[in-house]
Amino acid sequence: MLQQYTKEFRYNLKLATPVMLGMLGHTFVGLVDNIMVGQLGTAELAAVSLGNSFMFIAMSLGIGFSTAITPLVAEADGENNFASGKSAFKHGLFLCTTLGIALFLLILVAKPLMYLMKQPSEVVELAIPYLDLVAFSLIPLVSFQALKQFSDGLSMTKYPMYATLVANLVNIALNYILIFGKFGFPQMGIVGAAVGTLASRFVMVIFLWVFLKNKEKSTSYVTHIKFFSLERKMINRIIALGFPSALQMFFEVAIFTAAIWLSGILGKNSQAANQIALNLSSMTFMVAMGLSVAAMVRVGNQKGLQHFVDLRRIAISIFLLTFLLAVVFALVFVLFNDLLPRIYLDIEDTKNMADNTEVIAIAAKLLVIAALFQISDGIQVTVLGALRGLQDVKIPTLITFIAYWVVGFPISYYLGLYTEYKSSGIWIGLLAGLSVSALLLYLRFNALTKGLIQKN
Template sequence: MVLRDYTKEFKYNWQLAAPVMLGMLGHTFVSFVDNIMVGQLGTAELAAVSLGNSFMFIAMSLGIGFSTAITPLVAEADAERNFEEGKSAFKHGLFLCTALGIVLFLMVFFSKPLMYLMKQPDEVVKLAIPYLDLVAFSLIPLVSFQALKQFGDGLSMTRYPMYATLVANIVNVVLNYLLIFGKFGFPKMGIVGAAYGTLISRFVMVAFLWWMLKGHEKSKAYVSHIKIMVLDNRMLKKIVALGSPSAMQMFFEVAIFTAAIWLSGLLGKNAQAANQIALNLSSMTFMVAMGLSVASMIRVGNQKGLQQYLDLRRIAFSIFLMGTLFAIFFGLVFFAFHKELPKLYLDEKDLVNLVDNTEVLQIASKLLIAAAIFQISDSIQVVVLGALRGLQDVKIPTLITFISYWIIGFPISLYFGQENTMGSFGIWLGLLAGLTTAAILLYIRFNYLTKKLIDIKHGLS
């Protein structure tokens, strides 16, 4: 095959991926806005949001990862024109995701005492607990939204979740401004105001997406007249079998980044605040790769339903190539502006916090160099993972992600992330090692499976 065979798929890949990217960036933009606004209050407040969100990231990874089971099932049913199977996948997925959202909320809510056992700065913990109370409750609408989003993605209707996320962001920004700083007669609530903004905006997001799906001809029949409590054990088991490993895959990756937050906390509030800045910026670029991952899952799922394995492989490689090109671009941006980007988060003219702010900016600029390097491996691993989910291959990739992040990556972060070795940069060195290992092993797995499918089909014919 020549390069043209891959690049000719770029346009359709982009049409599918761009709305997902914007929608996912919308999720991250909520955090981005929170961080910038809270950063104006001080480094302790920024570290508190980081600590509170570290618990949220773990719970969100399980919820979002589990919900991805809905997309390939709906995409395959859509390709086969099997309406009943597609509606069943949506209904059972929505039921399971809502139930999971409630469970995750309770887990996070009752895990708050762990903050005192983690040797985090006391002033940070005191600020983080009331923030986490409210944000934890937002897990229920967030995971329910993910079920609706993944269903829309499965029908190749990727724009509607994007619109819902954009509306939610507008609501969040307005409420943050009013409640964090106490504008226009509203109470000045600090980081608790940011939590209220997040909570309310996520309920708005669910309601808006549901309204749009009910109004579209393609999705209307799926989301109408749902007997949510009439359940089929076969479909429940199918979604759990696909969703549970997918949840663990995302959990293993997100958990190592969460561990980086906690390890940074051992180095002090400034190291933790710097880690949050670098992590938030990296999350923004990661959502572009996530958009391509969803496009990969949809297109591979469709081709699997059609049993067109040669096209499946070619299309997947076209998306891998797009992901790599984006990653190179973002890596160059991070490297070129590693000293300037952290300044978005803190006020350099704040004389009261000048010493702390200066230290945070110095640490964050170094971490962005590490982030620039791992852009490629981070992009490749998540896009290939999406393709494997499209193939409904989830068990071996789960093992691969565990080995990559926790057998290889975490020990490196733990050893080199101590104050007497490399500090914060050492923590991110472990992240780089884990992501690179995952990218290589997941690619080998996809290459093996697709060649095997092609050989079996051509052998039979």
């Protein structure tokens, strides 16, 4: 019985691993920024956290919207329908690039909100110039996501990973030179980190386009494209899938962003600790995101073939694999909860020793709670991927809203600001929201796939 699921593990990992590494590459940009900026002080780390909180919201909408491309391309690939696949890619890339420009402009308009959010004034002053540059990087980032989702839909998951790895090398080099002022360059502090992020995201787009243009399977899709010859039917189809998917990701990312803002109300040390725990848990979450893409692609293929029994079996095998990996990550967080936060701060810095010690103590507590939600977070995102593969997005959007904003946020708000739990209380709310989301989404998937099997 169990073997029918475990026999899929190898192929699932083969498909998902490049996606995981590529997604980890995105997070690694943040990790490098945080570690290097952390050497400047806790105020600078909190400023990057505050600036990125705006970015996370915009990125969630862009990345969430782009996921509409993958199931459409995967289904077309399963049906061997080239025209449909190319149309999905062309319209998806056009819409994502347009969305990236709109999100950049939206962040510029929203910047003054920082002064109204009861954040430490020194943190806001540092965050504003950082955000100006990082916001512009949304345009290449969302365009890259369109290329990536298309590549994933064709089961060509390695090439986005390669592009992301190259971009990370660019980011690390520029960060080192510009943050600290090496090789004759001016010392730019956190603005240097923003420049590195911006440049690396342009590099990602260029490299992935070159990879796809030179591969036999994808070259005919990505060349000779008439970008402004658009069809209303395909635009509507992508928006119908992409808009709810964007909202799903927005609802989840927004509650984590709310955690950053609530932590800022508690003070810069709570905000810095929240950023450390969030960055570490984001890295493990990217593994689940890789498996979510595998679920989306494989479920989309099976949907195209009308093989619903295999569809359900393959999806459950991915859920099981996610659960096992999440347990391993949970154990790492519990065993090393005091050690991991020390990576981010200069513990030899006598001037900031009191602040650094407090940040490490708070972050260590948060990592224990993060260990608990590894499992529910992993399950909810992989089930969401399977549902996107089925092109079922409306009910899951409602589920994610209820889980995060009817259940999770009120708990975070109350426990964080009105009880002695403070930062830990904020994260208990996150745990509650993720757990409710995982349960309700699985019940949705279970009912849907059983219904498809019975109809077939």
